Amino acid sequence: MKIVLCIKQVPDTSDIKWTENNTIQREGLESIMNPYDVYAMEAALKLKNITEATEITALTMGPLQAVEMLKKAIAAGVDKGILLSDKKFAAADTYATGKTIGTAIRQKLSDFDLIICGQFAIDGDTAQTGPSIANTLNIPQVTYVQEIISCKNGELEVRRELDDGTEIVKVKLPALICVLKDYFEPTRAKINGIIKAQNSEITTYGLEDLELSAEEVGLRGSPTYVSRAFRPEPKNTECVFVNSAEELAEKINICKGGGND
Amino acid sequence: MTKGILIYAEVTRDNYIHTVFFELANKAQELAAKLGETEVNALLISKKGLAEDYREAFINSGISKIYVCEDERFETYYTESFAKAAVDVINEIKPEILLIGATNQGRDIAPRISTALHTGLTADCTGLDINEKGQLAATRPTFGGQLMATILCKNMPQMATVRPKVFKPAENDNIKPADIIYKTVNFDGIEKKVQLLEFHKKLMTEINELDSAEIIVAGGRGMKNTEGFKLLKEFADKIGAAVGASRVAVEMGLATHEMQVGQTGKTVTPKLYIACGISGAIQHTIGMDKSEKIIAINKDAKAPIFEIADYGLVGDVFEILPQLIKQF
Numbered sequence: 001m002k003i004v005l006c007i008k009q010v011p012d013t014s015d016i017k018w019t020e021n022n023t024i025q026r027e028g029l030e031s032i033m034n035p036y037d038v039y040a041m042e043a044a045l046k047l048k049n050i051t052e053a054t055e056i057t058a059l060t061m062g063p064l065q066a067v068e069m070l071k072k073a074i075a076a077g078v079d080k081g082i083l084l085s086d087k088k089f090a091a092a093d094t095y096a097t098g099k100t101i102g103t104a105i106r107q108k109l110s111d112f113d114l115i116i117c118g119q120f121a122i123d124g125d126t127a128q129t130g131p132s133i134a135n136t137l138n139i140p141q142v143t144y145v146q147e148i149i150s151c152k153n154g155e156l157e158v159r160r161e162l163d164d165g166t167e168i169v170k171v172k173l174p175a176l177i178c179v180l181k182d183y184f185e186p187t188r189a190k191i192n193g194i195i196k197a198q199n200s201e202i203t204t205y206g207l208e209d210l211e212l213s214a215e216e217v218g219l220r221g222s223p224t225y226v227s228r229a230f231r232p233e234p235k236n237t238e239c240v241f242v243n244s245a246e247e248l249a250e251k252i253n254i255c256k257g258g259g260n261d
Numbered sequence: 262m263t264k265g266i267l268i269y270a271e272v273t274r275d276n277y278i279h280t281v282f283f284e285l286a287n288k289a290q291e292l293a294a295k296l297g298e299t300e301v302n303a304l305l306i307s308k309k310g311l312a313e314d315y316r317e318a319f320i321n322s323g324i325s326k327i328y329v330c331e332d333e334r335f336e337t338y339y340t341e342s343f344a345k346a347a348v349d350v351i352n353e354i355k356p357e358i359l360l361i362g363a364t365n366q367g368r369d370i371a372p373r374i375s376t377a378l379h380t381g382l383t384a385d386c387t388g389l390d391i392n393e394k395g396q397l398a399a400t401r402p403t404f405g406g407q408l409m410a411t412i413l414c415k416n417m418p419q420m421a422t423v424r425p426k427v428f429k430p431a432e433n434d435n436i437k438p439a440d441i442i443y444k445t446v447n448f449d450g451i452e453k454k455v456q457l458l459e460f461h462k463k464l465m466t467e468i469n470e471l472d473s474a475e476i477i478v479a480g481g482r483g484m485k486n487t488e489g490f491k492l493l494k495e496f497a498d499k500i501g502a503a504v505g506a507s508r509v510a511v512e513m514g515l516a517t518h519e520m521q522v523g524q525t526g527k528t529v530t531p532k533l534y535i536a537c538g539i540s541g542a543i544q545h546t547i548g549m550d551k552s553e554k555i556i557a558i559n560k561d562a563k564a565p566i567f568e569i570a571d572y573g574l575v576g577d578v579f580e581i582l583p584q585l586i587k588q589f
Contacts, residue, residue: 011404035512094384098376123404125525125544126384131340131372140454141340143369157458161518162365164274168459175454180518181511223381227392228411232402232543239557239573245584248556251572252500252585255533255554256476 001051001151004105004115005044005058005078006133007037009066010123033069036118036181043148043179044116045077051151055079057109061089061101067202075197082108086206088214093222094124098132100217103210106137108203114156115176119144127178134176142171143178264299266292267356267418269347270315270327271366272307272338274460278318280430281362285423286322287431288389289360295391300325302356303439306346308336312441322431324439328354330446338366342451344373350444351378356418358397360389363422371422381414383421385524387547397421406524406544426528426551470503471522475532477552479505479522480515481545483538483559483578490515492582493537499589505529507545523548538578541566558582 012030033041041058048054058073060066061084070081084104092100105112115137117130127143134141146161149168160167161180171177207217215221242248266289271279286301293299303324305315312329319327330346347370351359359374361367363385375382388400388411397419400411414420471477478497484490490510497504506516508523522529523545534552539545541557541564549555550569557570560577567573574581 093381094372095376095379095381098372120525124384125403125406126372127368128372128375128382128384131369132376135344135373135376141369141373142455143340144365164365165460165462167457167461170456170458172454223379223416224383224412224414226410227398227413229403230409230411232407232409237555237569237571239567239570241567241573241575243574245574245581245588248558248572248574248581249585249588251556252533252535255556255571256500257532 001047001054001114002109002112003044003047003054003056004109004112005037005041005056005073006101006115006117006130007041007058007060007069007073008034008118008121009060009062009069010034010121031065031069033072034118034121034123036120036122036179038118039181040116040118040179041073041076041078043145043177047114047148047151048077057082059101059104059109060084061092061097064204067204070202071197071200074200075193077193081200081202083202083204084206084210085204086217088207088218088220091219091222092217093224094126094128094132095223096217096221097129098136099221100210100212101129102133102136103212104205105133107210108205113154113173114151115139115174117176117178119178119180130176130178137174137176139174139176140171141176141178142169145177145179264296265354265356266296266299266301266358266360267328267351267354268301268303268324269359269361269367269370270303270305270319271362271364272305272311274462276307276311278315279362279364279425281364281367281423281425283322283430284425284428285360285362286319286324288423288428289358290323290431292358292389292391292397296357296395299357302326302328302354304328304330304347304350306330306335306343308333312443316438316441319439320436323437326440326442329441329443331443332446332448334448337457339453339455339457340369340373341454342448344370344377345448345451346444346446347374348377349447351418353444359418359420361420361422363424367422371420375420378416378418380416380418380420381412383412383414386421386423387427389421389423402524402543402547406542406547409543424524424528426530471505471520471527471529474503474529476500476502476535477505477522477529477531477533477549478502478535478537479507479539479549480510480537480578481507481539482509482513483540484510484515485538485579487515489538489579492579492586496582496586499586502533502535505549507539507542536566536570537582539566540564541569
C-alpha cells in the first residue's frame, strides 16, 4: 500500500511576539510540524504496522528549510520525502495549494492508495487544503477521522468524531482522509530512523517539474487575497481586579445571580 | 439584472435546518441591502418531500427563492454527491456570494465546492461586509488567532464559511413565503465510494453541556496537568458549571476536543465564563467573548484575557482554586 502523507511546517503560534509597528515578529519564530500533521503521520505509521509492504511518502510545500521537517518524518519511520519548493509557489491560498499538491501527487505519486492529512493547520486554521487536494484528484474524502479501524480489500474503515455523534464509515481507496487528535499519539524518532534520515535523499520539485503554469500557482493562482491584516482590537471592558479568593467568590455569586447586590 | 447571495441550508440528521442557516440569512439581508438589487436565496439538498415544510421554516428569514435538489439518495450526507448537486445549481444560477455554515458538514463540503468552481473560500469568518467596490470583505482571525485578516476574492462566487453563533439569527416579522424552484439532479459520474455503516448519536447531555451551560469554567495552559484539570472539575461541580478548555489545553492532552472553546472549537455564550490559566489569545476569546460576564484568573497581570474580563484575580490558579472551592 502506498500512502502519501501531507505535512506542513508552521510557525509555533503559541509564542508570537509583536513589533512596535503591530506586525508579527517573524525572526526567531520557531517552525514546527503542524501538530495535526503529527497525528496524520502517526496514523500512517500505525497503518504501516498492520498492513504489509506499506510505503509512506511525506509531501510538503514550502521553503527549502522544510527539508528538516521531512527528515524528522523519515527519522520517525516515514520512507521518503518530497518537497515542493519554488518562489512562484509562495503565498498560495488553499485553492492554489490544493491544486499544486494535487497535481504533484497525480504526476509523481500516481499509484497512491491513501492520502493522509491533518484536519487543520494551526497557522491558517482553514481545514480546506485536504478536501481541495481530494477534489483536484477527483477522489473521495473522509474528514474528522479519529481512528482507523481496518484497511483491507482496497477499503478503509474509519471512525469519525462529529459534533452530533460518531460515524463509522467505509471508503473505497484511493481516498483522502483528514485526521484529528487523541487516538493518534505521536511516536519518537528511533535511532535507526535518525541514521536513515541523515542518509536520505529528499526529492525537490519546482514549478518546471509540474504540469502547471505560473498563473496557476502561488499568489497569482490564488483567487483570494488579503486586503488588510491587523491586530485584533481588545474589547474595551474595564476589568475590576480583586485581591482574594473570597472577594472573587462574591463576584461569582453576583454574576451567577445568586448574590444580593 | 438581479444579483444573488446563496446560502447553503444544511439539513441535520433529524431533518431540521441547521440554526446557522438563519444566522447567515440575517447577515445576508444586510449584505444584500449594501449591494442593492440583490436577492437572498437558499440551496437545499435533501430527501424527497420536505421542501414545503422547509418553506414554512424559512418564512421569517427573508429568503426569496429556495433551490431544491431532491432525491432519496440525499437522505444521508455524502461529500461527493452533495458537492456535485451544489456545483451544478451554482453553475446555473451564478450567485455573487455563497455562504456556508462552518459546521462539520459545511467545512467538509465548502472546499470541495470552491475547488470545483475554481473560486476562493474564506474559512470561519467573524465579520462579513461589502467594500466600496461591491466585493465581499470577509474578516477572519489567522496565525493562531493573533492576527485578523480581511480577505477578498477575485472569482465568483465569493465564498465564505461562518461558525454557528457568530451572527444573530433573523428576527424578521416580514412573513413572505419563498418560491420553491426544483432542480434536476444529475448523478452521472458519481460513484458511491463512501458508505456510512453506523452512527452513534451523542446523548443530549454530552452535546449540549457547553452549549446550554449557564456557567462555564475553562482551563488553559496554566492548568499545567491532569491534576490541574481535576481541580478545575471539582470547582465546576461546586458551582454547577460545565468545563471548557483552550486549544492549548486540548493539545496538551488535558481535555478532549469536544471541550474546546474557540476558533477551532465551540462558540459559547454563557451567563458567566470563568477562565483559569488562559492567556486569552483571540483563537480562544473569539469563542467566548460574547459571554454575559467574564472572570479571569491568571498569574500574568498583562495577559490579554484581562482585557475582556469583567473581574480578574492575578495569582496562581493552583493556590486560588482550592481557596475558591472552599467558598462554595
